[in-house]
Amino acid sequence: MKEYIRLEILKALKKLDYPEKEFIIDEPKDKKFGDLSANIAMLLSKELKNNPREIAKNILDNLEMDSHKISKADIAGPGFLNFFVSDNYFKNELLYILGSEDYGKLNTNYGKTANIEWVSANPTGPLHAGHGRQVCLGKAIANLLEWTGYKVTREYYYNDAGNQMNNLAKSIRARYEQIFNPDFPFPQDGYVGEYIKEIANKIADEFKDKLVNSSDLEFFKNFGEKENFNKIIKTLEKFGIVHDIFYNETSLYKNGNIDELKNIFKEKNLSYENEGAVWLKMSGKFEKDKVIVKATGEPTYRLPDMAYHIDKIKRKFDLIIDIFGSDHFDTYKEVLFGVQSAGFDTDKIKVIIHQMVTFKKGNESFKMSKRSDNVYYLDDLIDDVGIDATQFFFIMRSANTHLDFDVELAKEQSDKNPVYYLQYAYARICGILRNAEENFESFKKFKLEDLNLDLIKDEYEMNLLKLLSRFPEEIEDTAKTLEPHRLISYLNIVAESFHIFYHNNRVLDLENPSLSFARLCICKAVQKILNSGFTIIGIKSPERM
């Protein structure tokens, strides 16, 4: 509809010999200004040295609108062109919603491939609550991309060769040794969580004291990695997240990609040795050059990260998405810089940075820290508030603002909790449909062809239809910006409008079967949109609450 109006306005501009200019067509906040509004006249006013209202009038006089689509157009305020879309347009859209399998599913990106890499926590321990934000964001974004036509590869990258993993090995070994000798020293920067002891106990159960005084750190590392990964994957499964590919750092050594990249930097004279380490020139874009290979001969995380991104580029995805917390802000810039220096195009890579999360129980807020023993794990959070509330709370705010996660509010099984507002609307509709199915024999024989659209005229009904027809556009916007919280705002308005509709219009009425059927159809359409929306943002559609 927006496009239609835009085209017609452009035609009118041509007729008037006005210059063509980019302008905005948008829904005005106030309904009295119509369904859509264009600001073209104000934008032209300076160039034409004329009063915007007069320009608007000229445009309006030269507009030829199809009355089936636009019932009225007028001028208001400083020179807005306001359009009133005809009710029939929305009613036809209702038929379309009811008739199509997945209204709002776009084919904009049909045939394209996307890779989304997220979570990517190293297997040094279970996911903590703070990880939840990117876990949930990534899940929603991956769904969203699929909904717009992308073939999506979900990927998890982890470092299994670095210092952190050595640290894990040492920590587990120390806990294991302590079982037999309580005085065995624990490494200074070791991981102090209880889960390390659990892993140590498991080793002791299986191998008894055979590994005491063992220098086989590799064994402890592999054992720990496997244990931690099982836990991480179990947590992800609770969200229904399944990664297609787990990509580990080690494979980049095995296939020679890291050596190859090292050579590219050397040949291009972008790296140099100093104090035994290899440094990458950051050519003034960063404060100083960065180490890519330590004096010990071990690469820092940067080099494998760069090699990994180059690998993703070589796999020819049309879109490559990374999700990181803001604490990785600098590293991703370094990595992209390195990839570019090596001669690869990073245009396809989009990085989503989310800000940190603070958790609040009542007035007490607490932060995540792996160093402390007292960690709030993602599993704990899920146990506390449930999977849907977790998913919802993590994505209901824009990723680039700090998130205050109110655990008490999320736990609340009541009207206070914003998740239930949405889900309740859905459950209510299911209730009505059940009622129709069970108690009103007469509706069963109605078919879509029997729907009398003339019976829909009430403002609450029309309001809903207008909202529903906006769904595809909302999907497109949300997908373009990769900001799932926008979709939540929209679904909120849909739910609200439904509740108001419900309150004012009795749906099932034996005296008025045709009207009841019409309203039932509206309910079904709302149900479809809500269900699609919930599926994308990643929460359930409960039939009863």
Added chain:
RNA sequence: GUGCCCGUAGCUCAGCUGGAUAGAGCAAUAGCCUUCUAAGCUAUAGGUCGAUGGUUCGAAUCCAUCCGGGCAUACCA
């Protein structure tokens, strides 16, 4: 110090490709259940959009400076 993010109602936050009277949820106050789920609806109250300048027909939105908070600034990842 430098880079990035944030500062909007008592609290948590939407709104930001400039547009008409700044929105929602929670909290507060007052109403609505013999009728499809009251996890709902209705109404009232609540604001110098951090501050100051600028850009223009028009700024919460763009620019500059300043103030406040977060994150980063490792031969950890």
